[in-house]
Amino acid sequence: MLQHKNIILGVCGSIAAYKSAVLVRLLVKAGANVKVILTEGGETFITPLTLATLSKNPVHTSYFDPETGVWANHVELGLWADLLLIAPATANTLAKMATGLCDNLLSAVYLSARCPVYMAPAMDLDMWAHPATRANVQQLQNYGVITIPPGSGELASGLAGEGRMAEPEQIMTFLQSAFEQERPLRGKTALVTAGPTYEAIDPVRFIGNHSSGKMGLAVAHELTRLGANVVLVAGPGTPPSPDVIKRIDVRSAKEMLKACLDHFETADITVMSAAVADYRPAEIADQKIKKADETLVLTLEKTQDILATLGSQKRNEQLLVGFALETENEEAHALSKLERKNLDLIVLNSLNDSGAGFGTNTNKITIFNRNGTKSAFDLKSKTGVAQDICAAILTLVPN
Ligand code: CTP
Numbered sequence: 001m002l003q004h005k006n007i008i009l010g011v012c013g014s015i016a017a018y019k020s021a022v023l024v025r026l027l028v029k030a031g032a033n034v035k036v037i038l039t040e041g042g043e044t045f046i047t048p049l050t051l052a053t054l055s056k057n058p059v060h061t062s063y064f065d066p067e068t069g070v071w072a073n074h075v076e077l078g079l080w081a082d083l084l085l086i087a088p089a090t091a092n093t094l095a096k097m098a099t100g101l102c103d104n105l106l107s108a109v110y111l112s113a114r115c116p117v118y119m120a121p122a123m124d125l126d127m128w129a130h131p132a133t134r135a136n137v138q139q140l141q142n143y144g145v146i147t148i149p150p151g152s153g154e155l156a157s158g159l160a161g162e163g164r165m166a167e168p169e170q171i172m173t174f175l176q177s178a179f180e181q182e183r184p185l186r187g188k189t190a191l192v193t194a195g196p197t198y199e200a201i202d203p204v205r206f207i208g209n210h211s212s213g214k215m216g217l218a219v220a221h222e223l224t225r226l227g228a229n230v231v232l233v234a235g236p237g238t239p240p241s242p243d244v245i246k247r248i249d250v251r252s253a254k255e256m257l258k259a260c261l262d263h264f265e266t267a268d269i270t271v272m273s274a275a276v277a278d279y280r281p282a283e284i285a286d287q288k289i290k291k292a293d294e295t296l297v298l299t300l301e302k303t304q305d306i307l308a309t310l311g312s313q314k315r316n317e318q319l320l321v322g323f324a325l326e327t328e329n330e331e332a333h334a335l336s337k338l339e340r341k342n343l344d345l346i347v348l349n350s351l352n353d354s355g356a357g358f359g360t361n362t363n364k365i366t367i368f369n370r371n372g373t374k375s376a377f378d379l380k381s382k383t384g385v386a387q388d389i390c391a392a393i394l395t396l397v398p399n
Helices: 015-029 048-055 074-080 091-099 105-112 125-129 131-142 168-181 214-225 253-264 306-313 330-340 382-396
Strands: 006-011 033-038 083-089 117-121 151-154 160-164 189-194 199-202 205-207 229-234 246-249 269-272 279-281 300-302 319-326 345-350 365-369 374-376
Touching (some): 006 074, 015 048, 033 105, 074 105, 083 091, 091 105, 091 117, 091 131, 117 168, 125 131, 189 214, 189 253, 205 279, 214 269, 214 382, 253 269, 269 306, 269 382, 306 319, 319 382, 330 365, 345 382, 365 382
Parallel strands (some): 006 083, 083 117, 189 229, 189 269, 269 319, 319 345
Antiparallel strands (some): 199 205, 345 365
16 A cells, blocks of 8 residues: 555654654555654654664755755655655644744645645643644644544653554554545556557658657556556556556557557556557568658558547446547547547647647646536646546546
């Protein structure tokens, strides 16, 4: 569940900081990438060396390293994280978080992070019971911060009561079940295509296109995050995809068709974001074509439309999503492809929208549903667009 997740662990100044060593070990063992931020108070209880060794990453203690001047970019750290876990969270840190105070790296990362935030409070029972702390916890809950409740027992002060940080194993169980609930597609299989196809002309040349594979990859990543087992069929140049279960690299439309046919039958959801060549050279020259006349004529033949082929084989319970890249009469063309290729959803990219289409990190889409609804979205990062596409898929997935 936590495999390949980027987790920032904030460790504050509490005796419970000693437990964070075990927590880091458990997170790393579960496959997470862990970066630790240690507050000044935290550093008095546990050394950066311990946490750096266990997390296999440098520990961040302040905005910059006074010796080297290297800057710890809090915005970058905040955006890197899939999850921010503050354990132990002291009364002081949670008061700062509740009021937006930002006087150390951890509070700056908290304000910059867009990911889910979890905190495991640790403090003495009277501090935990104080109305100020209660109000802060309530405020943080309103902001969406999830509290991993402290346990009861003997406290460092010698008193007994509620305020002990949850044990590392309990924190792990809590995180795992939270992730489980966020995985509505668990048990489902998804087939995703990404990138261009290259159609060989001779042993050294091909006909291709500018698709980067980023859009398909973002969809594959989002479906994986939602719990699906993703099979990615990737055209040439598609960037690495460490979190997908299975990846099949292909070059030509023919190879992509075969990989798709091999996996379509077992796919609950299929998203065809690849920019498949519509034509290929009718003959591939065995040897490199030598320069000769002033002009060279290549005869092209149609490739098989993979999406339409899958559409013709689709069973009722399967979902099929296609893309349409258009330059004119966008809506009419998209709707005709939705119908013709027997799709459930079609994602329209208009090349008339700046920032949309190939090569960019952004995209602007409109989604048409076979039940007649149309949703137009703003220009977004391809990750944001993938989330919108998957949200539309979720509305159609049977439970
Ligand atoms: N597609 C496919 N196989 C092909 C061509 C396209 O599977 N040989 C898929 C793409 O992955 C995309 C959708 O069809 O999901 C639309 O591609 P597009 O090129 O816009 O549509 P075409 O049907 O080829 O129509 P046209 O070229 O006339 O716009």
